[in-house]
Amino acid sequence: MSHILSYPLLREFTQEVFVRMGCSLEHADKASEVLLSADLRGVDSHGVARLSGYVRLWEAGRINTRPDMHIVHETPSTAVVDGDGGLGLVVAPFAMEVALLKAETAGSGWVSVKNSNHFGIAGYHAMMALERDMIGMAMTNASPLVAPTFAKERMLGTNPIAVAIPAGEQPAFVADFATTTAANGKLEILQRKQQQAPYGWIQDKEGAPSADPHELRNGGALLPLGGDREHGSHKGYCLGAIVDIFSAVLSGANYGPWAPPFVSFLPLPPDPVGEGLGHFLGAMRVDAFRPAAEFKTHMDQWIGRFRSAEPVSGEQVLIPGDPERVMEQERREQGIPLLEPVLKDLQEVAVKFKLTLNI
Amino acid sequence: MSHILSYPLLREFTQEVFVRMGCSLEHADKASEVLLSADLRGVDSHGVARLSGYVRLWEAGRINTRPDMHIVHETPSTAVVDGDGGLGLVVAPFAMEVALLKAETAGSGWVSVKNSNHFGIAGYHAMMALERDMIGMAMTNASPLVAPTFAKERMLGTNPIAVAIPAGEQPAFVADFATTTAANGKLEILQRKQQQAPYGWIQDKEGAPSADPHELRNGGALLPLGGDREHGSHKGYCLGAIVDIFSAVLSGANYGPWAPPFVSFLPLPPDPVGEGLGHFLGAMRVDAFRPAAEFKTHMDQWIGRFRSAEPVSGEQVLIPGDPERVMEQERREQGIPLLEPVLKDLQEVAVKFKLTLNI
Numbered sequence: 156m157s158h159i160l161s162y163p164l165l166r167e168f169t170q171e172v173f174v175r176m177g178c179s180l181e182h183a184d185k186a187s188e189v190l191l192s193a194d195l196r197g198v199d200s201h202g203v204a205r206l207s208g209y210v211r212l213w214e215a216g217r218i219n220t221r222p223d224m225h226i227v228h229e230t231p232s233t234a235v236v237d238g239d240g241g242l243g244l245v246v247a248p249f250a251m252e253v254a255l256l257k258a259e260t261a262g263s264g265w266v267s268v269k270n271s272n273h274f275g276i277a278g279y280h281a282m283m284a285l286e287r288d289m290i291g292m293a294m295t296n297a298s299p300l301v302a303p304t305f306a307k308e309r310m311l312g313t314n315p316i317a318v319a320i321p322a323g324e325q326p327a328f329v330a331d332f333a334t335t336t337a338a339n340g341k342l343e344i345l346q347r348k349q350q351q352a353p354y355g356w357i358q359d360k361e362g363a364p365s366a367d368p369h370e371l372r373n374g375g376a377l378l379p380l381g382g383d384r385e386h387g388s389h390k391g392y393c394l395g396a397i398v399d400i401f402s403a404v405l406s407g408a409n410y411g412p413w414a415p416p417f418v419s420f421l422p423l424p425p426d427p428v429g430e431g432l433g434h435f436l437g438a439m440r441v442d443a444f445r446p447a448a449e450f451k452t453h454m455d456q457w458i459g460r461f462r463s464a465e466p467v468s469g470e471q472v473l474i475p476g477d478p479e480r481v482m483e484q485e486r487r488e489q490g491i492p493l494l495e496p497v498l499k500d501l502q503e504v505a506v507k508f509k510l511t512l513n514i
Numbered sequence: 515m516s517h518i519l520s521y522p523l524l525r526e527f528t529q530e531v532f533v534r535m536g537c538s539l540e541h542a543d544k545a546s547e548v549l550l551s552a553d554l555r556g557v558d559s560h561g562v563a564r565l566s567g568y569v570r571l572w573e574a575g576r577i578n579t580r581p582d583m584h585i586v587h588e589t590p591s592t593a594v595v596d597g598d599g600g601l602g603l604v605v606a607p608f609a610m611e612v613a614l615l616k617a618e619t620a621g622s623g624w625v626s627v628k629n630s631n632h633f634g635i636a637g638y639h640a641m642m643a644l645e646r647d648m649i650g651m652a653m654t655n656a657s658p659l660v661a662p663t664f665a666k667e668r669m670l671g672t673n674p675i676a677v678a679i680p681a682g683e684q685p686a687f688v689a690d691f692a693t694t695t696a697a698n699g700k701l702e703i704l705q706r707k708q709q710q711a712p713y714g715w716i717q718d719k720e721g722a723p724s725a726d727p728h729e730l731r732n733g734g735a736l737l738p739l740g741g742d743r744e745h746g747s748h749k750g751y752c753l754g755a756i757v758d759i760f761s762a763v764l765s766g767a768n769y770g771p772w773a774p775p776f777v778s779f780l781p782l783p784p785d786p787v788g789e790g791l792g793h794f795l796g797a798m799r800v801d802a803f804r805p806a807a808e809f810k811t812h813m814d815q816w817i818g819r820f821r822s823a824e825p826v827s828g829e830q831v832l833i834p835g836d837p838e839r840v841m842e843q844e845r846r847e848q849g850i851p852l853l854e855p856v857l858k859d860l861q862e863v864a865v866k867f868k869l870t871l872n873i
Contacts, residue, residue: 230621232591233802261620262589267803303820305829310820318756328759330752336745355745362826380739380746386695386714387739393689393834394753396820397677400687404812405803411819428815443592444626444764453763456787460770461662461669461755467721470664475752 158498158514159490165203166191168501168512172206175508176213177220178242186244192279194491197482198331200340201276203493207500209242209273210507211419218242218272224249232261235406236268240431243274247293247434251280254438258289262443267406270430273297273417277317278331278479284319284438285327288447291319292437294398296408298416301335302376303392304384307362309376310411313338314398319476321441323451325458329476334394335377342368342377347494355382401435408433517857517873518849524562525550527860527871531565534867535572536579537601545603548634553850556841557690559699560635562852566859568601568632569866570778577601577631583608591620594765595627599790602633606652606793610639613797617648621802626765629789632656632776636676637690637838643678643797644686647806650678651796653757655767657775660694661735662751663743666721668735669770672697673757678835680800682810684817688835693753694736701727701736706853714741760794767792 166187173183190209194202212218222241226234234253238246250266257264274280277293284291297312313333320328337356345352345368352368359365360374364383371377379391403410408429415423415432441450464472493501498514505512525546532542549568553561571577581600585593593612597605609625616623633639636652643650656671672692679687696715704711704727711727718724719733723742730736738750762769767788774782774791800809823831852860857873864871 228802228804230799230802231619233621233798235803260590262592263622263624265622265798303823303831305826306823306831307826308823310823318752320756320759328755330756332746332749332752334749336740353744362829380749381695382741382745385712386741386745387691389832389834390691390693390739393677393691396687396834397679397689400679400813400816404809404816405800407804407808407812410812410816428812439592439624440589441764443587443589444594445587445766449766450763453766453769453787454759457759457763457769464662464665464667464669467664467666470721472662472665473748475748475755 157492157494159492160514161490162191162195162487164513165194165491168505168510169203169206171510172210172504172508173220175510176210178245179221182220182242182245185248186242189244189248189275189279193276195483195486196276196278196479197486198276198340200338200343203501204497205273207504208417208419210504212272212417215419217415217419222246226253232257232263232265234266236266238268238271238431240270241272243272243295243432243434246271247274247280247436248283250434251283251291251293251436251438254436255284255287255289258438258440258443263439264437266436267401268434268436269403269406269408271408271432271434273432274434276331277315278319278329280436281317281319281331282327282329285321288321288441290321290439290441293317293434294402295434296399296402296410296414296432299412299414300339300371300377301379301395302358302362303396304379304389307360307376308412311395311399312414313377314395316394316398320454321451322454322458323448325455326480327476328454328458328474329479331479334380334391334398336380336382336391337377339377342371355386398435403429403433405435406433516851516853518851519873520849521550521554521846523872524553524850527864527869528562528565530869531569531863531867532579534869535569537604538580541579541601541604544607545601548603548607548638551638552635554842554845555635555637555838557635557699559697559702562860563856564632566863567776567778569863571631571776574778576774576778581605585612591616591622591624593625595625597627597630597790599629600631602631602654602791602793605630606633606639606795607642609793610642610650610652610795610797613795614643614646614648617797617799617802622798623796625795626760627793627795628762628765628767630767630791630793632791633793635690636674637678637688639795640676640678640690641686641688644680647680647800649680649798649800652676652793653761654793655758655761655769655773655791658771658773659698659730659736660738660754661717661721662755663738663748666719666735667771670754670758671773672736673754675753675757679813680810681813681817682807684814685839686835687813687817687833688838690838693739693750693757695739695741695750696736698736701730714745757794762788762792764794765792
């Protein structure tokens with residue numbers, strides 16, 4: 156059973172929670188916008204369902220709600236940003252703004268971030284570039300849950316990549332995906348429905364194929380995009396590794412198995428190799444390559460041609476970002492459905508901060 | 515049965531072929547180096563096995579062996595290069611040099627290329643960055659052989675991505691992979707061995723799963739990394755699309771199904787939307803983010819930790835680039851094995867240009 160809450164109500168509630176955690180009004184506003192962009196776009200695992208997780212990280216002293224975010228090193232087109240232990244929901248937009256400003260003058264801007272926390276959905280940050288006629292990119296490392304090809308051990312996060320590309324008449328191209336076969340949120344759905352997972356999503360603690368969506372609890376791991384060697388899992392492993400290195404080795408954050416866990420009940424890995432989580436954000440001005448109007452006309456043609464590609468019987472060829480855009484329109488109008496356990500979580504957060512959640 | 519030819523012999527022969535096609539000595543030298551880097555690294559499908567293909571493209575008037583390669587637009591960190599219809603084997607290193615020079619001054623350099631042809635292996639171009647303590651990236655679009663998720667139609671090439679990252683004591687991290695489950699070269703191997711392909715590599719002309727390695731002849735298509743929707747093929751489709759857009763829409767080359775075919779017996783698609791094939795090349799100075807020595811120490815630690823990840827029984831966890839590096843060492847010393855049909859092809863090329871191929 157699910158309850159439907161309006162976007163403005165959830166936005167106000169979430170903002171107030173961040174304020175009570177000690178965020179400035181400006182940061183709380185941004186954090187709630189970023190967090191809820193996940194719910195609007197249908198990525199339910201990364202939205203308000205995680206609010207209580209952020210609260211617990213803050214209670215454990217792992218989030219600085221008054222961060223002094225700043226550039227520690229820069230060139231005309233690059234920078235490293237220190238997030239000062241702040242919410243990734245606030246640090247990543249700050250860093251993306253640096254990338255966008257650099258792109259204004261240098262044509263492109265690339266920012267690696269250390270000392271941050273989870274940043275919500277990658278797509279939000281990449282899409283910041285669109286209104287300025289720029290291509291945006293965002294990636295982040297995350298809690299180690301993924302085994303490289305041929306490994307038993309969890310070494311990488313689901314390390315998402317988002318790329319947003321502006322068009323003219325057509326809506327923008329927005330790709331946003333984990334570099335695993337399936338994201339952890341998909342396993343949670345199967346757990347709730349008590350269904351098996353397809354082979355290729357997870358392995359057991361010995362590295363053998365498994366269909367048990369609870370396998371991670373037993374020492375199993377998520378699999379890189381591709382699933383197994385025969386189906387190209389080494390390519391998914393490459394992608395996850397590149398995200399990890401760009402986000403954390405370039406910046407000085409914790410990488411690989413040293414990435415701090417999102418759940419506060421797990422201890423931080425001993426002997427850290429850097430500071431906090433890492434992100435990587437990029438922006439390229441379209442007119443740093445060719446006139447923006449010309450580029451957009453061709454993007455429209457690209458999108459139109461792919462959308463009209465001959466479909467497999469009964470299917471429809473989609474452009475990256477299509478399903479999320481439709482979902483956002485629907486949920487802005489009709490509200491955001493929350494599952495019972497998520498609602499219960501939010502009510503506990505409300506009690507903790509002496510707030511009211513009107514449903 | 516295979517014949518083993520020494521690297522210097524093959525290099526000299528290939529260079530001479532390019533000279534007879536009309537290339538300058540400098541271009542012929544570079545083109546043969548790039549082409550043979552595929553054979554050295556074990557990517558046999560992209561090396562001398564393709565020499566006769568380049569010759570036939572040239573005979574069909576589709577390659578300009580005296581190109582005036584030049585920058586048509588630029589900012590401090592970006593450029594568009596016009597390859598003037600030259601060999602991609604020569605155009606891509608020229609464009610990568612532009613990216614490297616821009617990175618020297620702006621921290622990073624990003625070059626989109628139009629009016630080019632096939633550029634050999636992406637890894638070669640990305641690796642040009644390594645000796646300058648830079649991260650290199652290379653991608654290219656290619657002949658349409660891949661169906662997007664839910665499509666029957668071939669809309670994208672195997673569109674590879676290469677990323678090369680320098681380390682200190684450890685060998686560099688070099689990822690170089692097609693954004694499909696399996697590259698076309700793997701199907702050719704199965705065809706020769708008369709074996710079936712695993713499901714998830716190809717579909718038939720109706721979009722149904724197929725195991726027939728000859729399926730492309732019958733109107734079938736290669737599948738994006740992931741294989742099917744349940745295993746994340748929409749992510750592979752996103753990757754292939756991003757490569758296509760960065761390589762061709764940014765530069766003004768032909769994109770999607772308009773990309774010109776490698777085989778000269780197929781006609782060029784009517785109503786071109788741009789000029790030739792497109793590439794995208796990038797370089798980031800490591801010390802545009804943090805001191806190079808510090809970065810390399812952490813890359814060494816990253817590589818060491820991942821290489822020692824607990825393996826699945828009987829396996830070994832690899833670092834991207836490991837197998838190719840071992841292969842290159844071996845083949846530089848022991849020579850390059852060529853299959854009978856490839857050797858026959860080379861002998862025909864020798865006859866055509868009145869050259870001798872000593873075996």
